[in-house]
Amino acid sequence: MDKTDQAILYELQLDGRISNQELASKVNLSPSPCLRRVKQLEERGIIRGYTALVDNEKYGLPITVFVRVELVRHSAEVVKKFEQEVSAARNVLECFVMTGRADYLLKVVVKDLHDYEHFVRNTLQRMDNIASIDTSFAYGVVKHANALPNTL
Known part of the structure; x- marks a missing residue:
């Protein structure tokens, strides 16, 4: 390139x-x-597709939550099952594999605190092998970039 x-x-x-x-x-x-x-x-797969950028708040999902998840075990089976279940969870926009204490960082969008509670109780807590769930609510956005920086 x-x-x-x-x-x-x-x-x-x-x-x-x-x-x-x-x-x-x-x-x-x-x-x-x-x-x-x-x-x-x-x-070449460098451009993976095209999409519309939607305003979360106007769409009805104004709350962004970052959820750190630690697994009980890290066997291939456990990891594969967790990643499949997270991939199917509609409120999870992004899921990152992390270093440090948490194994995963999820970016989740919800309409309100009740909706987040429903997500935790009916999605996350039903997944096997989760040792801990740690939540942080974003209350503002300082920067959100859609373009990768030029490196050349």
Whole structure:
């Protein structure tokens, strides 16, 4: 990947609906080579897809919760089952495997505290092999970036 590819990716991350003509102009290419590069980035899996960014609050899920989960055991079976169950949980937007005390960090969205309680009681606590659940509520956002930084 070169600087032009990174410039294309940056612009697409800022506006995934940008026309090829406008994208080509922003990255100093003619339209045909620009479109060819975008297609190559898609084929190589660097561009995984396109999506709409939705406002959580206006959607009705204004509360973001970070949940640290520690497992009782770490066998391949336990880990696989936990990861499958978390992947199926609709309120979990992201799940990271962590170093340190917690094994996983979940980013969860809910409509209110009652909804979070329901999520814990009916989703998390029903999963096997969870040793602990530690919760932090986000009460503000300082920065949320959609574009990866240029590295070249």
